[in-house]
Amino acid sequence: MSTTIEVPESSNVTKDKAVLGAPPRSGGWKKGVAIMDFILRLGAIAAALGAAATMGTSDQTLPFFTQFFQFEASYDSFTTFQFFVITMALVAGYLVLSLPFSIVTIIRPHAAGPRLFLIILDTVFLTLATASGASAAAIVYLAHNGNQDSNWLAICNQFGDFCAQTSGAVVSSFVTVVIFLLLIVMSALALRRSY
C-alpha cells in the first residue's frame, strides 16, 4: 500500500517540474513546427487572396460585336466561378483569423487546445478550397477543350485572356490546398506528443 501512495506524489513532482522548467526534449522541435505553421499560413493567405482576386477581375470583351449583343466573358458568366471567388475569399478570411491561434501555439508549444482547434477548422476549409478549385478546374478544362458529345465548343480560341486568367486562379487555389495539407499533417504530428 505504501508504494501506491507514493506513486501520485512522485508523479505530481514530475508534473510540476515539466510545467515550471523548460522541457528540454521536444520543446524546440514543437516551437519549430509552430513557427513553420505560421509562415505557411502567410503563404496560404497570399495564394488564396491571389486566386480570388485573379478570378474576380477576369473580364474580357471581344473587339467586335453584332447588331444585337456584344461578346463578353467574365467570371459572372459561370456560377462555378462566382462560387470560386466567394469561397476563396472566405478561405483567406479564415486564414487571417487563424493567425492569432498559430501565434499561441508558438508561445505555448505544448498546448493541445489551439492545435486541435486549428486542425479541425483547417480540415473544413481544406474541403471548401478543394471543392472550389476542383469545380473551377472542371469548367476551365471544358473552356479549353470543349466536349464533342454534348456539342459544347471550346471558347478559349475567342476568349484567350479570360482563359489564361481563370487557369492561373485555379493553379493558385491548388497551391492553397497543398499548403492546407501540409498544415494538417504538421498539426497532427505535433498534436501526437502533447501529453
Added chain:
Amino acid sequence: MSTTIEVPESSNVTKDKAVLGAPPRSGGWKKGVAIMDFILRLGAIAAALGAAATMGTSDQTLPFFTQFFQFEASYDSFTTFQFFVITMALVAGYLVLSLPFSIVTIIRPHAAGPRLFLIILDTVFLTLATASGASAAAIVYLAHNGNQDSNWLAICNQFGDFCAQTSGAVVSSFVTVVIFLLLIVMSALALRRSY
C-alpha cells in the same frame, strides 16, 4: 537520489496496470470513438462504391438516330466523369485497406500511431474525394442548366436518365466527404489525450 530512482519504478508500475487492466477514466470513451470510426468507415465504403458504380454504369442511347451517328451519352464522354470513377474507386480501396488500422485502434484505444496514420491518409483521401465530387458537380450543373454566354446548351432534356444517374453519383460522393470530415474530427479529438 533515492526518490529520483523511485520515480521511474513507480511510473512503470502504473503503466503496467494501465496496459493489463482496463483504464477506468478515458479508455471507454476512446474505445467508443474507435468503434464509431469503424462503423463510419463501413458507411463511407458503401457510399464511395455506390458513387463509382452509379457513375460507371451511366450510359444512355437515344432511341432515334440520323444518317451519320447515333446520340449516346456515357461517363466516357466527359473526362471529369472518368476522373470521378477512378478517384472514387481509389477512395473505396483505401477505405477497405484502412479497416485493419481502425480495428487496431479498437483493440488498443491508447495507441497514437495508428490514429496518426489514419488522420493523415484520411486527409489526403478527403481531398481526392472532394476534388472528384466537386468537379463532377460542376459538370452536372452545366448539363442541367447550360451556359448562355459560352453557348453551351443543357443536355438533360435529351439525356434525362444519364443526368439523374450522374447527379445521384455526385450526391453519394458528398456523403463520403461528410463521413471523412467526421472521421478526421473524431481522430483529432481522440489523438489529443493519447499521452
